[in-house]
Amino acid sequence: xxxxxxxxxxxxxxxxxxxxxxxxxxxxxxxxxxxxxxxxxxxxxxxxxxxxxxxxxxxxxxxxxxxxxxxxxxxxxxxxxxxxxxxxxxxxxxxxxxxxxxxxxxxxxxxxxxxxxxxxxxxxxxxxxxxxxxxxxxxxxxxxxxxxxxxxxxxxxxxxxxxxxxxxxxxxxxxxxxxxxxxxxxxxxxxxxxxxxxxxxxxxxxxxxxxxxxxxxxxxxxxxxxxxxxxxxxxxxxxxxxxxxxxxxxxxxxxxxxxxxxxxxxxxxxxxxxxxxxxxxxxxxxxxxxxxxxxxxxxxxxxxxxxxxxxxxxxxxxxxxxxxxxxxxxxxxxxxxxxxxxxxxxxxxxxxxxxxxxxxxxxxxxxxxxxxxxxxxxxxxxxxxxxxxxxxxxxxxxxxxxxxxxxxxxxxxxxxxxxxxxxxxxxxxxxxxxxxxxxxxxxxxxxxxx
Ligand code: HEC
Ligand code: HEC
Ligand code: HEC
Ligand code: HEC
Ligand code: HEC
Numbered sequence: 001x002x003x004x005x006x007x008x009x010x011x012x013x014x015x016x017x018x019x020x021x022x023x024x025x026x027x028x029x030x031x032x033x034x035x036x037x038x039x040x041x042x043x044x045x046x047x048x049x050x051x052x053x054x055x056x057x058x059x060x061x062x063x064x065x066x067x068x069x070x071x072x073x074x075x076x077x078x079x080x081x082x083x084x085x086x087x088x089x090x091x092x093x094x095x096x097x098x099x100x101x102x103x104x105x106x107x108x109x110x111x112x113x114x115x116x117x118x119x120x121x122x123x124x125x126x127x128x129x130x131x132x133x134x135x136x137x138x139x140x141x142x143x144x145x146x147x148x149x150x151x152x153x154x155x156x157x158x159x160x161x162x163x164x165x166x167x168x169x170x171x172x173x174x175x176x177x178x179x180x181x182x183x184x185x186x187x188x189x190x191x192x193x194x195x196x197x198x199x200x201x202x203x204x205x206x207x208x209x210x211x212x213x214x215x216x217x218x219x220x221x222x223x224x225x226x227x228x229x230x231x232x233x234x235x236x237x238x239x240x241x242x243x244x245x246x247x248x249x250x251x252x253x254x255x256x257x258x259x260x261x262x263x264x265x266x267x268x269x270x271x272x273x274x275x276x277x278x279x280x281x282x283x284x285x286x287x288x289x290x291x292x293x294x295x296x297x298x299x300x301x302x303x304x305x306x307x308x309x310x311x312x313x314x315x316x317x318x319x320x321x322x323x324x325x326x327x328x329x330x331x332x333x334x335x336x337x338x339x340x341x342x343x344x345x346x347x348x349x350x351x352x353x354x355x356x357x358x359x360x361x362x363x364x365x366x367x368x369x370x371x372x373x374x375x376x377x378x379x380x381x382x383x384x385x386x387x388x389x390x391x392x393x394x395x396x397x398x399x400x401x402x403x404x405x406x407x408x409x410x411x412x413x414x415x416x417x418x419x420x421x422x423x424x425x426x427x428x429x430x431x432x433x434x435x436x437x438x439x440x441x442x443x444x445x446x447x448x449x450x
Contacts, residue, residue, distance in 0.1 A: 060154035073290035079139040095130040097192040100137030102130035107162045113169040123205035128169045160188045170195040172207040177251045182274045189275040190247035200232035214256045217413035217448050224382050224407035234383035237370040241422040249427040252437040256416030260444025265436040324431035327442040328358045331421050334449040338406055340378050354425050364422040369405055371398045380405040417445040
């Protein structure tokens, strides 16, 4: 309360300052005229200085039910309490999704998600990046609401920073993710909640050709014994799609689409629902509104025109999530090295956000030796640690452990299936987002693996 009063007070000072600067700009356009009188509250002045209207437009937003309510809910949002914006501050390539200013930068400058060849190094470079000077800022109100405090009326809430179809960074722009419902408001979320690219880090640095993985499943993708020219990337513990896979699954794009008996189709959610319908529904417990959580809140599902009987005891919902969990379990069971899982298990629900999504509690990482992150890894690490991308940085003892471990070989089918597993595990909802598409990715991957 005390904070709000103070805040409004400061606001009036800020407005005074902005009106003054607007006047200065206009004055520069012509010869200075005689000074007029300042506006009184509620009436415009003759010198262009509009009177402050006593705060009536401020209170369209600054009232308990509007800004105060959204801000209270927002404290429960991981956008607010999550710590990644601190961890990744200063990093221009992580910034577009983790830093407020960097997100606004890539939107305002329409930064492309293509790769370009650097003629000096002869390596391809990912263009989807902000700049060091903008790689800062917690995600907050103005990250998404682009026009706050421009007219000082309630309409300032409406323009969102972006609703444009999203050029996929995972696919270096070769695919566009677009969720058209409600004027494309989901695209705001998808711009950040999208997977990141796999690159030929051991080759020319370019994005992987996922289509070739799908069409040539039996070819060898990685073999420690083969020449480096074949091995585009060295698999490591952290070889992954990153966290934001929902956007891709939701629009039904982005996966390694192995040919198979299950069609790559979409659930109706893709075209008729928005992220906001389920994630910003009227609040129930800790979910809904500006908490952005969907878990346990069925208000969105039962919105007029959608479901009528969705609940935690719905048998339809239980059947979908159970089948999706079984699909992930079955796919993981087919991804083995010498009879042991390629996929990493992590039963710790604090560090593994997806611990409940499979029976064996996979986290989407690979079970490759990493002295820091995975000291019990079962396969030889051909590269290095995530922090130090060269195994020459290992101590002698670590090198000895690593050398004794079996070397990994991957076919295109295995690499593609790992990518699909990560996409479908990390969409979190076990099929709620887009059951048809995630089922096709998982089942066709199972079928293509020997
Ligand atoms: C379109 C809705 C809207 C209107 C209208 C509006 N504000 Fe705000 N204002 C916001 C939002 C959103 C915030 C950020 C709240 C937060 O971070 O908790 C904010 C924050 C503030 C702050 C805190 C400093 C800051 O920028 O974060 C002040 C001061 C303020 N407003 C003053 C005013 C005054 C004075 C008016 C009227 C002349 C006004 N506002 C009109 C939405 C609005
Ligand atoms: C500027 C990028 C950005 C935008 C825009 C964005 N998000 Fe996020 N979102 C993130 C990041 C980054 C995190 C994780 C933050 C952390 O852990 O520090 C996150 C976390 C979340 C979480 C919590 C996930 C968890 O691990 O429990 C949900 C739910 C979520 N966002 C939903 C949405 C929805 C819905 C929208 C659109 C209305 C949206 N987000 C828009 C970047 C964004
Ligand atoms: C294309 C967008 C995007 C980029 C680029 C990106 N991230 Fe993320 N990242 C996300 C999203 C979205 C989440 C949260 C998703 C969720 O929890 O559902 C996330 C989550 C994380 C988390 C986990 C936070 C938690 O809550 O546990 C870490 C750590 C992280 N990112 C680090 C990085 C680093 C380091 C980089 C740069 C090398 C990076 N990210 C680049 C989108 C991105
Ligand atoms: C991740 C993006 C995002 C962030 C961050 C965000 N909002 Fe919003 N906000 C939205 C979207 C999207 C809508 C429109 C929801 C809809 O139409 O269903 C919205 C709507 C609103 C509304 C109108 C609600 C209504 O019932 O009409 C208010 C008020 C609001 N936001 C205030 C805030 C404040 C205050 C903050 C910061 C504390 C904030 N927002 C942060 C995305 C965001
Ligand atoms: C039809 C409803 C629905 C729609 C539409 C929807 N989600 Fe979800 N989402 C869910 C459900 C259900 C979960 C799983 C919640 C849980 O953990 O039980 C979920 C989970 C998530 C999570 C993990 C955090 C959490 O709450 O567990 C993120 C992040 C997320 N969704 C983002 C999005 C984004 C971004 C969009 C739009 C592209 C979207 N969702 C559209 C229902 C939906």
